[in-house]
Amino acid sequence: MDRGNRIVPWMFLLPNLAIITLFSLAPVLINVMYSVTGTDNLYPGERTYVGLANFATLLECGNYLEPATCSRDLFWRSVGNALLFVPTQVVVMIGMALATAIALNRDIRARGFFRGIFFFPVMLSPVVVAMTWLWLLQRDGALNGILGSLGFERVTWLTDPSRAFKWSVFVTVWAHMGFYTIILLAGLQSIPADIYEAAKMDRASPWRVFTRITLPLLKPVLLVVFILAVIRSVQTFDEIYVLTGGGPGTATKMIVHYIFDTGFATMPRNYGLAAAASLMLGAVLFVFTAIQMRISRSGGANG
Amino acid sequence: MAEGAVTSPGWAFLARRRGGIRADWTDWLTYGYLVLGVVVMLAPVLWVVLSSFKSEGNLLEFPPTVLPEAATTARVVGYDRPLPLYAVTSASGVARTLAQVRRVGIEAQMVDPAHPEAGVFAVQIDSARALKHFHIGTENYSKLLASAGGTIWSSIYNTVFITVVATAITLLMNSMAAFALSKYRFRGSGVALLAILATLMVPATVVLVPIYLIVSELRLVNNLWGVILPVISTPTGVFLLRQYMLTIPDELLEAARMDHASEWRIFWRIVLPLATPALAVVAIFSIMSRWNDFLLPLVILNKPEVYTLQLALAGYSDENGIQYGMLLAMTTLTALPLALGFLFLQRYIMTGIASTGIK
Secondary structure, three states: OOOOOOHHHHHHHHHHHHHHHHHHHHHHHHHHHHHOEEOOOOOHHHOEEOOOHHHHHHHOEOOOOOHHHEOOHHHHHHHHHHHHHHHHHHHHHHHHHHHHHHHHHOOOOOHHHHHHHHHHHHHOOHHHHHHHHHHHHOOOOHHHHHHHHOOOOOOOOOOOHHHHHHHHHHHHHHHHHHHHHHHHHHHHHOOOHHHHHHHHHOOOOHHHHHHHHHHHHHHHHHHHHHHHHHHHHHOOOHHHHHHOOOOOOOOOOOHHHHHHHHHHHOOOOOHHHHHHHHHHHHHHHHHHHHHHHHHHHHHOOOO | OOHHHHHOOOOHHHHOOOOOOOOOHHHHHHHHHHHHHHHHHHHHHHHHHHHHOOOHHHHOOOOOOOOOEEEOEEOOOOOOOOEEEEEEEOOOOOEEEEEEEEEEOOEEEEEOOOOHHHOOEEEEHHHEEEOEEEOOOOHHHHHHHHOHHHHHHHHHHHHHHHHHHHHHHHHHHHHHHHHHHHHOOOOOHHHHHHHHHHHHHOOOOOOHHHHHHHHHHOOOOOOOHHHHHHHOOOHHHHHHHHHHHOOOOHHHHHHHHHOOOOHHHHHHHHHHHHOHHHHHHHHHHHHHHHHHOOHHHHHHOOOHHHOOHHHHHHHHHHOOOOOHHHHHHHHHHHHHHHHHHHHHHHHHHHHHHHHHOOO
């Protein structure tokens, strides 16, 4: 501002800065405080300093490949689930989103209709998504109805650990795929058409066009979408919480679910352990977000 | 390839392309994939909506009927209630339509609706098939909306309140910050922008316990403001608005300053109206997020009277067993507002996501 009034912009910024300080920046520090203190008291003054004991408790394991030997086996099971869930879900989802975006980018009829259909589950709330699939997958549900009419036995889809896990992957892909499809489609549309024209002149096969033109030119967008998907996938909670409740047993329990259980759902509430687990999750997300920001800045892609 | 299909007149239009070139196998693959996709994406939701119009009895049938159906009934002289109709095949192979008066074990007492004077006769129930017709039943909805002292209405109110209030504050607060960060040059502006963007690194899932502490220190546990305040500043919203406001020429502001307009007036009367397209995108994203929020309300709101629709829906099966009919009606109602919004704002929403990568 030229008029020496340096207060005005800060007045405009004040509400925002107050809110982010109170609910984003300060909480990071408060989280650290919780993670190094014990007891089930919520108020900081009543908590006792325990050093790194919460982290040690979470990380203490007889054998890291055998969750039952860990002092907090539920934490390790949720970490193990995430290690399987995140790569599977992200690869399947981005693969499907890419295939869909390529199909939608072709010279097809009713493109707007198809695009809308693939996108609309993104608008549904996680609870609605979970309820929808619960209704389809229940014992007397539509899927078993179809199986029955084909002469098969009814299947209990969500009470078998491995099936419940696969459905968790499927349902989250179903719900979020459209979001990534739209971003990838925008990326595809920014590839100049004359490159494809030239490839057609050279009678390049569709596969060759895909691997030599589409993929390399889409790479920056693909990378951003990929990391965005990882960041969201690591935090998966809502849909699966309602769909399977983390079960059967612990088969579909995710890290955020563990944090929620430890800090809020099970008595006595162990805020210290929950905060320690949150900080570890936060560290993982920090790395991926930093990578994403770096790519967006250098690659000029959206994100 | 696929010559036969291409030349058949009925479907030929599908293979027609803008360039007048004939379709090849990749086109058929594309359409096959897209049609399969339509089924997988649409059918589950359609199934829930159709099921929500089924009666209690219809919902319990296995295998389930595709469309909502109700028993066909007829009024028969001499009986007070309408009687359900059955298609009955007698041992000699004669098919008749009879009305059931009552059922005793594996036998039913039936009457011929055309000749009630002939009296009641016994029919083996395995030779009778109940007659059904397509019927949209709204009783799940009426029961839901009338149930348990109107808790559903308080959930609807809570969700609407949170969505409207949080979105209004988000728009005002974020555009004020964006105005400061785009239209003033001042020491510390870079740091302020960085601080706001840094909150991208701190999703609610990571600071759940501290947010709960602060909300409870503010005495806002089980209060709708407790789920509004933590989410009203959105870094992506500030960024989007700032980028948009950068394109508004400074000359407009300078001219207003010449006329001694206050800085607030410049913001409110000049910059804000010009930023309407960006505000619309931020508003859409905010409405979507607030309507669908789950984790934070789950932690902050623990009493049924402050439940949002999402919490009420997720917790519904816990109370007095699962009443599928009402659960399905509630699922449909919860999804309806955003689904309708999507129908009208589809292009806007998808362009917004494609150009910002946010949701």
